[in-house]
Amino acid sequence: MSVLLLNASMQPLNVISRRRLCVLLTKQRVALLSDEAELEAAAALAGRRLPEGIVMVRLLRTVHVPRRMLRPNRRNLLLRDDHTCQYCGFVGPASELTVDHVLPISRGGAANSWENQVVACKRCNWRKASSRPEEVGLHLRRPARPLTQEYAHILFLRYPELKQAYDALVA
Ligand SMILES: [Zn+2]
DSSP states (O other), rough: OOEEEEEETTTTEEEEEEHHHHHHHHHTTTEEHHOOOHHHHHHHHHHOOOOOOOOOEEEOOOOOOOOOOOOOOHHHHHTTTBOOOOOOOBBOOGGGGEEEESOOGTTTOSSOSTTTEEEEHHHHHHHTTTOOOOGOOOOOOOOOOOOOOOOOHHHHHHHHHHHHHHHHHHH
16 A cells, blocks of 8 residues: 655645655654554664555655646546546546547647546547537536646545545544
8 A cells, every 4th residue: 555645734745655655764754643653664664674554654844835737638637527428427447438629629629728628438539529519419517627626635536545544534
């Protein structure tokens, strides 16, 4: 399992590997959330092992995090649209889904904007081809908006098991 890195203020910052965790622990940049976990990690490091069972660590000093601008790439579009075809509601694995330009690029649609790209199943994308959705009887299930939520929100979409652990911590 991955490790959730928290700011000193307990805001989720990033997901890091166990190897990165070891570096941060060795440099004394992070603290574990309990004395027990702290002892276990120290013992593991002393034995040149990777600490086990750690889900969250906290930076000892607060870092300022600039607001991240998320790009409307395929991965982020799949997150925004919950792996759901925005025309028919089909939910499936990424391999079954495509990115559709609502107003086709060939007709002046923006190639790389949040508002003009949605996730579509292959069938709907094929049916739509180079038409506007309404021309072939398709309708967006919800408006295509930029993904502007906190970065933490994106992290938790990718790592639901860390969200559980974090929610339990801050509850
Ligand atoms: Zn569809």
